[in-house]
Amino acid sequence: MSSSSSNPVSTIKPTDLRGILNYVPRFQGQTFVIAMDGSIVADENLSNLLLDIAVLKSLHIRVVLVHGVGHQLKELSAIRKVAISDAEGTGLTDPDTLDLAIRASSRVSHQILEGLTQAGLKCSITNAVRSVPVGIVKGVDQQFSGKVTRIDQDFVAHLIDADVIPIIQPIGFSRDGQTLRINSDLMAVEMATALKATKVIYLSPHTGLEIDGGLRRDIPAEELDAIVRKQPGRINPKLRSKATHAVTAIGSGVPRVHLIDGRVHDSLLNELFSNEGVGTLIFGNDYRQIRQATRRDVRLIHNLIRNAVRRDELIFRTQQAIERNIGNFYVFEIDGNLFACVSLTYFPDQPDMAEVGSLHVVPFYNGRGAGQKMVEFACREARIHGAKKIIALSTQSFTFFSEICDFKETDHDSLPESRQASYDKMKRNPRILIKEL
Ligand SMILES: CC(C)(COP(=O)(O)OP(=O)(O)OC[C@H]1O[C@@H](n2cnc3c(N)ncnc32)[C@H](O)[C@@H]1OP(=O)(O)O)[C@@H](O)C(=O)NCCC(=O)NCCS
Known part of the structure; x- marks a missing residue:
């Protein structure tokens, strides 16, 4: 130059x-x-x-x-x-x-x-x-x-x-x-x-x-x-x-x-x-590529997470279940293509807590920071909504949350009561991670 x-x-x-x-x-x-x-x-x-x-x-x-x-x-x-x-x-x-x-x-x-x-x-x-x-x-x-x-x-x-x-x-x-x-x-x-x-x-x-x-x-x-x-x-x-x-x-x-x-x-x-x-x-701001999902994304999200569900990395969700909760989903989109998704849920019985879930990045896009960006985005959204803590449940990516996204492992008692009940019904036994916002 x-x-x-x-x-x-x-x-x-x-x-x-x-x-x-x-x-x-x-x-x-x-x-x-x-x-x-x-x-x-x-x-x-x-x-x-x-x-x-x-x-x-x-x-x-x-x-x-x-x-x-x-x-x-x-x-x-x-x-x-x-x-x-x-x-x-x-x-x-x-x-x-x-x-x-x-x-x-x-x-x-x-x-x-x-x-x-x-x-x-x-x-x-x-x-x-x-x-x-x-x-x-x-x-x-x-x-x-x-x-x-x-x-x-x-x-x-x-x-x-x-x-x-x-x-x-x-x-x-x-x-x-x-x-x-x-x-x-x-x-x-x-x-x-x-x-x-x-x-x-x-x-x-x-x-x-x-x-x-x-x-x-x-x-x-x-x-x-x-x-x-x-x-x-x-x-x-x-x-x-x-x-x-x-x-x-x-x-x-x-x-x-x-x-x-x-x-x-x-x-x-x-x-x-x-x-x-x-x-x-x-x-x-790189978050610009992340937007709230709409009903038109339901099928794409379902397809996106299907393989991760097969590998038991993510919990199974029907298209109807995704559609019902579409307001909780965010997608990472470039030029009309979805590369990643994440969901963010709040707990009526514990308003200061949120949960990040359904995190998935398409394999060919792995390692480019999209996963981390999605989690950071979810944390930021949760903070804006008044949450003080955010949890994640993960079977196979808990080190991603702990080592890359700064979450700490915690126990079942840290979950809101409503979430403890649904956790107990699951047979997947995921680890529980938490982060102060
Ligand atoms: C986990 C996942 C979201 C990471 O997405 P990504 O866009 O590749 O991650 P980023 O580029 O932001 O971060 C890359 C870093 O995360 C690490 N990482 C990626 N996947 C990981 C995993 N499953 N466990 C531990 N660390 C992981 C990489 O080694 C890399 O670390 P480095 O920077 O030290 O080399 C993605 O691999 C995925 O979709 N996995 C399948 C679904 C899943 O397990 N979701 C989480 C359950 S809620």
């Missing part, structure tokens, strides 16, 4: 087709919002980036391009000798700055149009973003700086469906057609949220997110959020806006945000199609 030197070169070996093919089923049909800083559009690597975007499109990834104008705005300001109130789109926009921003924006969009045309791709500049003025912040009128109020996602989706790449300028329009300037980092997040995108990819002239002067390859959004709020000085000032917006994106349901050096040849493909990545990955 390059440093942020003036002539960065990728040291990652070229992405090989076989490697890429592993990712194809995962990414197919997903929406990626790619946000390019103005300086990246001005960089000589632009044509390579646009070719990489052509590769993404050929893999049936739905691409939306958002661009910034900071670099071009500063250039125009110097050439025309017009002072600007803010270059980065984070402060106020006075009338002169708005005028230059519109010109810069047309120029940048045009460059992208040219590049995409060369790459054989169809694209279109849109007016899909409705906005209103930011208004007065800390006593200062932000004038023509805008915030997004609505995105016409049907319009954008329609373009993508028609094989057209929407190009989104850092500009929005009010209801009566007034033009407002919008920060492009924010625009990318708004677009991603509206389109339920799975990734925001920021392409900037930085290797990745620098915290305390060092590059972070990945960081959970929760950790970054705490730094952004309490110790923003630890983040490279040039990347603070992206860091803040990345946290917002993940809070709004976008699972992953990447920060990549757009000047580096192959950086986009290497980040997306290699395990290691080359920039910074900011990722959200």
Whole structure:
């Protein structure tokens, strides 16, 4: 990976087709919002980036391009000798700055149009973003700086469906057609949220997110959020806006945000199609893959646990029994496929206690942390519902609960009375484990 030197070169070996093919089923049909800083559009690597975007499109990834104008705005300001109130789109926009921003924006969009045309791709500049003025912040009128109020996602989706790449300028329009300037980092997040995108990819002239002067390859959004709020000085000032917006994106349901050096040849493909990545990955709560089961999952859950029941790892449950208690089940789902399930039961005679059960992970997905995640999730849910302790009954996986999930073995008397009665009726003689929440 390059440093942020003036002539960065990728040291990652070229992405090989076989490697890429592993990712194809995962990414197919997903929406990626790619946000390019103005300086990246001005960089000589632009044509390579646009070719990489052509590769993404050929893999049936739905691409939306958002661009910034900071670099071009500063250039125009110097050439025309017009002072600007803010270059980065984070402060106020006075009338002169708005005028230059519109010109810069047309120029940048045009460059992208040219590049995409060369790459054989169809694209279109849109007016899909409705906005209103930011208004007065800390006593200062932000004038023509805008915030997004609505995105016409049907319009954008329609373009993508028609094989057209929407190009989104850092500009929005009010209801009566007034033009407002919008920060492009924010625009990318708004677009991603509206389109339920799975990734925001920021392409900037930085290797990745620098915290305390060092590059972070990945960081959970929760950790970054705490730094952004309490110790923003630890983040490279040039990347603070992206860091803040990345946290917002993940809070709004976008699972992953990447920060990549757009000047580096192959950086986009290497980040997306290699395990290691080359920039910074900011990722959200992994529990997002876990959801409450619905009646439509009954048959799948029944099938999922059938083999474990045969091996006496789990207790037998009929489809009807699962259906009756479907509200107690949670499933781990990726792209519509169920990989694991777990149940969580409460005891009316002992409200401070819950039971985690029916834990099963499909064998080919074992060892990837899903089992542990399901148990942690059940513990968290139980805690939210006011439980202070959680129990698990296991015949063959008790060491999983004790060694991996921090449960302790306990005795029959620790069970709520209602559970003691059903335990006594069982012939399986499972071990009883407990965890304080
Ligand atoms: C037990 C089970 C849920 C674990 O799921 P998983 O997704 O593979 O587990 P994770 O990836 O979160 O954890 C992996 C760790 O658990 C350990 N582990 C997995 N199954 C285990 C078991 N049956 N007993 C003890 N430890 C086990 C692994 O050795 C690994 O440990 P390591 O990290 O030290 O190498 C899964 O094997 C399963 O579905 N088993 C059949 C059903 C069952 O027994 N359910 C529990 C009864 S309620």
